[in-house]
Amino acid sequence: MHAFNKPTVDDVNNLFDEQKLNDSLQQGAGNIVSALKDEVAAINQGLKTLYQNGAPVEDIVFGRASLMDRLLTTLYQHIFSDIKQPVALIAVGGFGRGELHPASDIDLMLLLQDKEDTITKDAIEQFIMLLWDGGLEIGHSVRTLDECAAEAASDITIATNIMEARLLAGDLFLFDSMQQLTGPDSIWGDQxxxxxxxxxxxxxxxxxxxxxxxxxxxxxxxxxxxxxxxxxxxxxxxxxxxxxxxxxxxxxxxxxxxxxxxxxxxxxxxxxxxxxxxxxxxxxxxxxxxxxxxxxxxxxxxxxxxxxxxxxxxxxxxxxxxxxxxxxxxxxxxxxxxxxxxxYKDKPGEIVVINESFQTIHGYIEVRHENVFSDKPSALLELFLINEQHPEIQGVRAETIRLIRKNRHLIDDEFRESDEAKRLFIEIIRQSRGVTHEFRRMNRYGILAAYIPAFGRIVGRMQYDLFHAFTVDQHTLFVLRNLRRLSVPNFCHEFPLASGISHHLKKPELLYLAGLFHDIAKGRDGDHSELGAEDALEFCLSHGLSQKDSRLVSWLVRNHLIMSITAQRKDISDPEVIADFAEKVNSLRNLDYLYLLTMSDIRATNPKQWNSWKDKLLIELYNKTAHMLQQGVGYQANRQRDIEHNRTYAFRNLAKEGFGILEIDAIWDNFTDEYFLRHTPAEIVWHTKEIKKHTDTNTPVVKTRTDSRRGSMELFVFSRSVSHMFARIVSVLGQLNLSVADAFIMRGMKGCLLETYKIVFSDDMVEHIDNYANEVVPLVVDKLADTELSDLTTMAVPRVQKHFEVETKISFTQIDDNGVTRMHIETRDRPGLLSIIARTFIQCNIGIHSAKISTAGETANDYFDITQANRLNRLSDDMKYQLKQALLEQL
The missing domain is CATH 1.20.120.330 (Nucleotidyltransferases  domain 2)
Incomplete structure (x- = not known):
């Protein structure tokens, strides 16, 4: 947008040739539309060229309005010159303000004294049609004076549009009458x-x-x-x-x-x-x-x-x-x-003195004299503390906002090192009410950035991905809001476990400080968690917190991602995973704080990222970790305990429903220990009953059940004879654009296949969850019955995902002595991704045993436990290389 010779206002004005248009109007109907189109196109292209050559944006916005004024006036004079009935052509809305952006509608009103006669009506229709045919995007209304007054009185949007009106051509008396009838003395007074x-x-x-x-x-x-x-x-x-x-x-x-x-x-x-x-x-x-x-x-x-x-x-x-x-x-x-x-112009208001620095009037706080902040800089923080301590205060008076902004420079190194400033800041974050509101206000007035310079660097900082929906500073304040909300009794029903933990925290301000600092190092070179932990430790120690409390805040900042990663990307039914996480967490105190920070962080990252499935995963991880920390037993003992627990409770429930031991054993003999570890007693009961009811052993069992409260659906498939079942099923789920969160694939002891899928729904899809459940079953049945595995359906990548590049990364880890290899793939999410991966597994002769699916914004983070397809052997290095290359080629 730079040019050698900067365009001038005259360049804008010269874009419209009135004489040329007038000549065409005189020549007759055949030339009018064509000439108007040419003139409109010339104006639009001319303005665009001037803008690209460096014309000030004001010249474009005001210039387009001015050019349209002249063009419309010319057309009005041509069409309405012989009309006897008074008609006023009026610009309203943005056009009335004299502003027209390049693609903005031209808002017009044709104002009449009374209802139009036939001749006037025909002229109005001809005028409007000509504007449309000539390529002008217009919004128009035709009103009498009485209609104008009545509609403006009943609709403030119309009143606002009319308030900005300008007379372009026509009857001045009509225009003045309209302004009088719709002015503040007639309708919509000041207040x-x-x-x-x-x-x-x-x-x-x-x-x-x-x-x-x-x-x-x-x-x-x-x-x-x-x-x-x-x-x-x-x-x-x-x-x-x-x-x-x-x-x-x-x-x-x-x-x-x-x-x-x-x-x-x-x-x-x-x-x-x-x-x-x-x-x-x-x-x-x-x-x-x-x-x-x-x-x-x-x-x-x-x-x-x-x-x-x-x-x-x-x-x-x-x-x-x-x-x-x-x-x-x-x-x-x-x-x-x-x-x-x-x-309040006629209401003097009672002044209520708070202290020597502040008072309120009409419920708004103000300084008692204009030198309050210069005489006592710490009052720049004190004001926010007073707001928290006085719930009757509705806000800050405008002149005081001015003075805050004017005196922000007083928050310098000396201010930050003062004991009084440190005391006030910690008091602000320790209050039982108003913390979120005042931190938002501190951010809006620039006080937070001035007091914590590192916070100033994240103000307005975006993260260019689909996972983070807000700038870093706003995300941080949303985290603080979520943490505070957990402590409010009126909201304890939303997250009962988290609210219960929050109410028992001895020092909730440590949690709020961790929330404030958890992303403070975003945008710096290096690991933002490590850098932020260093900042948090230094800040807490300098503000008088104990070594123990300061280390906790620093630890939370350093580890604020580990619970989310463990819950969403690892198999938390595996006691070894829980043991590893418990070792990192180390104590129930750390676990309590980390759980609350994690859920509040996820919920503040992107409203679309949080769902009941993630809530369930975090609760499960919290409970299992808490149990392990309390019991202190090894993961092998926990593994066996969990298997026996799930079998025992499932057996008891089945027995209550009339199942005999032999019936249960006949079905369970197919199941592996891994199955009993990965599924709850309720799920085991459901699967067993469905297999028992299904008497036709030649066809697969395909069943769903939904939980609309949690926005999730379970799909259960059991078969003795279907090849490539995983690929077939995820193909159907992909076609329906359903999001798989977790998949378990079991090769049974007698050659059967059992697969379970956890599917999560976004808020806008939950109301249709039962329809999806009914739709998916016959589609899966048909797909499993295909003798050939049909080609995958190619689906378009959503608009927002096209603009993000995610480098595909694939790695392999040997997880046990039984030949199972865990493959981790990080790539750009897209419709049908699981189908692409499943098809590649088939081509490379790979068998799949379980899948853990996680998506954050545009990035898919998926884990697959795999072996060679037929022999269940571990993958050789050459097979890993061939699989990786095949996937990279597809993705």
Missing amino acids: AFFQTKLKEQVQRNGKYNDTAYNLEPNIKEGHGGLRDIQMIGWVTKRHFGASSLRDLVDHRFLREEELTALLEGQRLLWQIRCSLHYLTGRREDRLLFDYQHQLALEFGFEDDAEKRSNRAIEQFMQQYYRTVMELERLNEMLLQLFREAIL
């Missing part, structure tokens, strides 16, 4: 308008997940986006009758530097929006992964070629996130000023 628009903003922010920091943000509707700037403009216009944001400076609502920040933020969002419109050729306000790299390069950021990083995208997006964060702060401050000016 009603402000309160309703404020409610709209709250609802809008909630819709976009209460954060501007989604990795594919909507730059118009998201928090801190263009709509928030427009919100300021609407209130300004309604209350002051002001026509521009600069008027807020004249009214002493904004300072010059704040206006500059507001306009610079708007300018960046306008640039991004213009670039998006030109890049996509349509109205697109989402910063999708599809466009981020190209936009990053367009805005002058560069990748690190040596590290094959996405540095350009991450730097571009960090600029965006930090900009909307500043806009979010300005929006909060201005709305607070508006609240005081509009809602």
Whole structure:
């Protein structure tokens, strides 16, 4: 977006040739549409060229509106010149503000005194049709004055659009009458308008997940986006009758530097929006992964070629996130000023003194004099502690927000080393209420980044993958929110085990500190867990925590991923896995803290990543590890105990239902110890009953059962004669786009095959879980009956996954003396991935015994226990090499 000769405003204005269009209009109908199309195309292409050659974005946005003004006026004069009935052509909405982005609709209203007569109606239809035929994207309405007033009174969106109206052509009296009928003296007075628009903003922010920091943000509707700037403009216009944001400076609502920040933020969002419109050729306000790299390069950021990083995208997006964060702060401050000016203008309010530094008025805290922070810098932290300790405080007054921002520089090394600052910070994080709100406020005002400089480096930092849905700082604050939520009695029903543990923690602030520091080293060279652990240890010790407590926080940061990895990627039915994890955890105290941090971390990473299956896995790992830590017995003894426990309880339940010993033994003689280890008594009972009911030994048993509360389905298949059963089944599951979390494959003692699959459903699929259960059974039955293994179905890679490269890594580990090799594969997730892997196993003569499936964003992390297909022997080095090469070729 650089050029040798920078375009000028005159270059924009010269894009429309009014005389040429007028000549075509005079020549008659045959030339009008063609001429209009040519003129519109010339304007659009001309603006695009000027933008690409470095024209300021303001010239494009205002210039397009100005060019459309002239074009529409020309057409209006041609069509309505002989119409007797008064008609006003009015620009509304963004066009009314004089702003038109490259692909934005042109919003128009045709205003009449009374209902149109036939001649006027025909003229209006001709005008609208001509605009559409000429290639203009318009939004239009036709209203009488009475209709205008009535609709604006009942719908604030219409009232807001009309409030921004500009007369383009036609009857001035009509336009003035409309403004009078829809102004604040007639409808939507100051207070009603402000309160309703404020409610709209709250609802809008909630819709976009209460954060501007989604990795594919909507730059118009998201928090801190263009709509928030427009919100300021609407209130300004309604209350002051002001026509521009600069008027807020004249009214002493904004300072010059704040206006500059507001306009610079708007300018960046306008640039991004213009670039998006030109890049996509349509109205697109989402910063999708599809466009981020190209936009990053367009805005002058560069990748690190040596590290094959996405540095350009991450730097571009960090600029965006930090900009909307500043806009979010300005929006909060201005709305607070508006609240005081509009809602409390006739209500002086009682001043309640808190201490020598702070007081409240109308429920909002403020400094008692403008030198509070300069006289006593520690008050920059004290304010947040007071907010926590006084639940009646609703927020911070605007002038105090200004002073906080103005005095942030006082938080320097000397401030950070002061005992009072350290005491206040620890007190803030130890409070029983308000911790999440105040840490978010501290982040928004820049205090958290100033006090912990390492945190400042992660503010607005994105991670370019599908696993992390938010920027690092926002993710961290979501972790803190989740941890705090576990301690709130009203939410204890959500996660009973975790809430119970949380309520018994003696020092929950240690957990919150671990949450605050767990990702603080993201983006630095090196292991972020190790680097963050060092930061956490130094911080805790410097803030007066004991060696024991400081080491716990540091240990949690260093090991915050191990429980998630163990639960999702390892076989936690294997006591050896539990023993290894228990050895790393070392104590029940560590386990309690780690479990709470792990579940809160996963839930804060991406709402779509958390499900009842992961909840179940973590609970199972927690319970088994706690038992092993309490008992202290070896894993071999635990293994045998678990097998006997599952057999005994399953046997008792079957006996209660009338099964005899011989009946049970006849079925169980097929089952291996591994089967009894991997399945619960309830699952064993279910399988046994289904096999017993199935009298036709020539056809397989195919059954499902669902748990809609947990969003999961179990698929159970038992057969004595089907080849390549795993490949056939995962082919069906892949076609249905079902997500396999776990698979167990047993070659029975008498040649039978038993396979079980755990399938998890996303929230939007859970309501259809029973339909999937009914659909999958006949499809699996048909697939197992095929004499030939049909070709795999090729499915398209989803849009968002196409933009991420994941290097395929394959490794092998010998796990026992019986020939079983564990293969680990890390690759990009895609539809039908398991089918591709299963087909490759067949081609390479590989037999599969179990599978552990885990997906994080765009990355699949899968483990398969395999042998040679027929002889159940271990894989030779040559077979491993051939299998690896075949998989790499496919993936």
